[in-house]
Amino acid sequence: MNKRPIIAWIWLICGLGFTSSCASEKDYLVTLTTEYGTMYAILYEESPAHKENFIKLATSGRYDSTEFHRIIRDFMIQGGDVFTKEGLPQEDWYTLPAEIHPDLIHEKGSLAAARQGDRINPERRSSGCQFYIVQGRVYDEAALTTDMAKLQKVFFQYLQLDSNEGLRETYRRLYEKQEIDSINALMLSKKVVLEQFFNVNLGISKRENQLQAYTTVGGAPHLDDTYTVFGKVIQGLEVMEKISRVETDQNDKPITPVYMHVDIELVTKKKITEEYGFTYPEE
Numbered sequence: 130m131n132k133r134p135i136i137a138w139i140w141l142i143c144g145l146g147f148t149s150s151c152a153s154e155k156d157y158l159v160t161l162t163t164e165y166g167t168m169y170a171i172l173y174e175e176s177p178a179h180k181e182n183f184i185k186l187a188t189s190g191r192y193d194s195t196e197f198h199r200i201i202r203d204f205m206i207q208g209g210d211v212f213t214k215e216g217l218p219q220e221d222w223y224t225l226p227a228e229i230h231p232d233l234i235h236e237k238g239s240l241a242a243a244r245q246g247d248r249i250n251p252e253r254r255s256s257g258c259q260f261y262i263v264q265g266r267v268y269d270e271a272a273l274t275t276d277m278a279k280l281q282k283v284f285f286q287y288l289q290l291d292s293n294e295g296l297r298e299t300y301r302r303l304y305e306k307q308e309i310d311s312i313n314a315l316m317l318s319k320k321v322v323l324e325q326f327f328n329v330n331l332g333i334s335k336r337e338n339q340l341q342a343y344t345t346v347g348g349a350p351h352l353d354d355t356y357t358v359f360g361k362v363i364q365g366l367e368v369m370e371k372i373s374r375v376e377t378d379q380n381d382k383p384i385t386p387v388y389m390h391v392d393i394e395l396v397t398k399k400k401i402t403e404e405y406g407f408t409y410p411e412e
Contacts, residue, residue, distance in 0.1 A: 199380075
């Protein structure tokens with residue numbers, strides 16, 4: 130029996146395995162340059178359609194000269210409107226299927242896809258080009274695990290009781306000064322009382338990764354599980370902070386345009402870890 134073909138197949142299989150292993154040791158590094166500095170980001174494997182789409186747009190230069198056109202301080206900076214820049218008709222504004230993963234949350238620095246609202250977009254499909262970088266804020270655990278909208282509703286009902294005149298006065302004084310954090314703290318201090326009085330549960334559950342992230346680095350937890358997160362800024366968050374402070378108009382558009390230039394480079398994961406501080410999960 131001639132064993133040469135068998136040996137050849139063994140070498141071919143080994144070769145394919147080696148190639149796959151080598152490929153897994155590299156990743157795409159995103160370089161996002163603005164007049165305020167440069168941000169560096171990675172793209173997640175858990176959202177492959179978004180990763181591939183972003184790479185295609187960036188490598189073809191289509192993101193270059195797009196703007197961060199919507200900026201809301203302590204929330205996010207949004208940009209990358211390729212379709213408007215290129216003057217494409219709306220019928221050519223393609224979307225991507227949602228790729229929502231419980232491990233990918235809106236912690237500070239997360240790169241996520243913009244989209245239209247649930248009413249006209251129940252499948253939560255993403256824009257084919259626009260993305261945002263999360264700024265958000267840090268939460269204490271009490272606020273993070275409370276349904277604040279529901280708490281506010283029953284709190285206002287509680288204020289109407291004749292016996293709560295002092296509480297109403299405290300609320301009025303804080304409201305006149307627009308001390309929102311103090312108002313939230315006041316409502317949270319009454320959470321247990323309100324739950325017992327109205328026989329309601331004002332708590333909401335959060336996963337461990339959410340509790341850890343939002344009580345330390347911060348972010349925008351209300352967007353979790355509804356928008357696709359597909360990457361993360363791993364260096365240069367101070368640039369995002371600078372951009373978040375630019376002057377904007379009533380539509381949250383910067384008075385002076387903030388342009389971007391986006392590059393993509395395939396580099397070793399070792400380099401990304403050593404030079405940019407991102408640690409990959411064990412495969």
